[in-house]
Amino acid sequence: xxxxxxxxxxxxxxxxxxxxxxxxxxxxxxxxxxxxxxxxxxxxxxxxxxxxxxxxxxxxxxxxxxxxxxxxxxxxxxxxxxxxxxxxxxxxxxxxxxxxxxxxxxxxxxxxxxxxxxxxxxxxxxxxxxxxxxxxxxxxxxxxxxxxxxxxxxxxxxxxxxxxxxxxxxxxxxxxxxxxxxxxxxxxxxxxxxxxxxxxxxxxxxxxxxxxxxxxxxxxxxxxxxxxxxxxxxxxxxxxxxxxxxxxxxxxxxxxxxxxxxxxxxxxxxxxxxxxxxxxxxxxxxxxxxxxxxxxxxxxxxxxxxxxxxxxxxxxxxxxxxxxx
Numbered sequence: 001x002x003x004x005x006x007x008x009x010x011x012x013x014x015x016x017x018x019x020x021x022x023x024x025x026x027x028x029x030x031x032x033x034x035x036x037x038x039x040x041x042x043x044x045x046x047x048x049x050x051x052x053x054x055x056x057x058x059x060x061x062x063x064x065x066x067x068x069x070x071x072x073x074x075x076x077x078x079x080x081x082x083x084x085x086x087x088x089x090x091x092x093x094x095x096x097x098x099x100x101x102x103x104x105x106x107x108x109x110x111x112x113x114x115x116x117x118x119x120x121x122x123x124x125x126x127x128x129x130x131x132x133x134x135x136x137x138x139x140x141x142x143x144x145x146x147x148x149x150x151x152x153x154x155x156x157x158x159x160x161x162x163x164x165x166x167x168x169x170x171x172x173x174x175x176x177x178x179x180x181x182x183x184x185x186x187x188x189x190x191x192x193x194x195x196x197x198x199x200x201x202x203x204x205x206x207x208x209x210x211x212x213x214x215x216x217x218x219x220x221x222x223x224x225x226x227x228x229x230x231x232x233x234x235x236x237x238x239x240x241x242x243x244x245x246x247x248x249x250x251x252x253x254x255x256x257x258x259x260x261x262x263x264x265x266x267x268x269x270x271x272x273x274x275x276x277x278x279x280x281x282x283x284x285x286x287x288x289x290x291x292x293x294x295x296x297x298x299x300x301x302x303x304x305x306x307x308x309x310x311x312x313x314x315x316x317x318x319x320x321x322x323x324x325x
Contacts, residue, residue: 030065032094033066048273080101099137109134113135115139116223121177128292156246161217162215164220171225196219219243228252231254243308258301259298299321300320
């Protein structure tokens with residue numbers, strides 16, 4: 001009998017744990033992005049910082065396998081299933097569509113999510129304090145302040161009566177919640193609200209053309225990862241049509257949109273790294289409370305206001321956390 005075979009049998013008989021090559025491999029974190037990697041530079045930096053806090057460094061003692069849907073939400077389940085086949089130890093889902101897709105694929109592998117809305121309302125967890133399943137993560141007030149964005153648009157354009165909301169129909173969970181809240185806010189403010197849809201680049205042009213036909217005077221871009229990934233494209237269209245816009249991410253205002261109002265992302269993504277690391281060390285996601293970022297920022301692009309002929313009320317300038325000039 002060969003010596004290696006003898007040692008294996010002896011160890012098995014004596015109950016010794018056998019360290020196999022598979023067991024020695026670095027744990028795998030699957031990362032399923034709805035967009036493209038170019039958009040995640042800063043967010044991934046924060047995520048890796050969170051991992052480092054728990055003692056994990058990519059390429060040294062942990063492997064991260066990335067999957068990118070490139071704006072195709074219909075690909076998210078297949079991308080997640082591929083990571084399940086790869087035996088990922090943890091799956092990180094940095095958008096609401098990817099979190100919902102992962103939840104539909106596995107109830108065994110731990111999932112760490114970032115979502116823009118209430119994860120209880122979205123059906124991801126039982127409660128924020130005690131998630132209760134295989135999911136936990138972080139959230140911001142992005143959806144909860146959707147009605148506030150309409151109010152800010154009303155303050156920016158006090159004489160405007162016709163406003164539109166841009167939604168992504170391929171992300172119905174987010175679209176339905178935000179549409180409902182905006183419609184309720186529009187009734188309170190006495191505004192007429194039109195709902196426009198876009199889920200591809202070509203549909204953006206049609207949506208803006210439709211807005212012009214309807215006499216829309218301001219556009220609320222709802223929180224959606226696809227819209228975030230097309231911030232520059234939307235800003236160009238808004239400027240060309242001289243249409244004031246407000247969105248949930250400061251990157252949109254920085255790209256040339258008129259305003260943004262929502263939560264920051266860096267702290268939330270750092271928590272994704274921390275939680276992924278803690279789970280790799282043995283923590284149960286069911287017992288890790290969902291982290292909530294309650295900070296919101298108002299950003300106004302004064303340069304865009306001048307370009308599209310909007311007079312920014314001094315009160316809004318005073319309240320802004322940042323003004324792009």
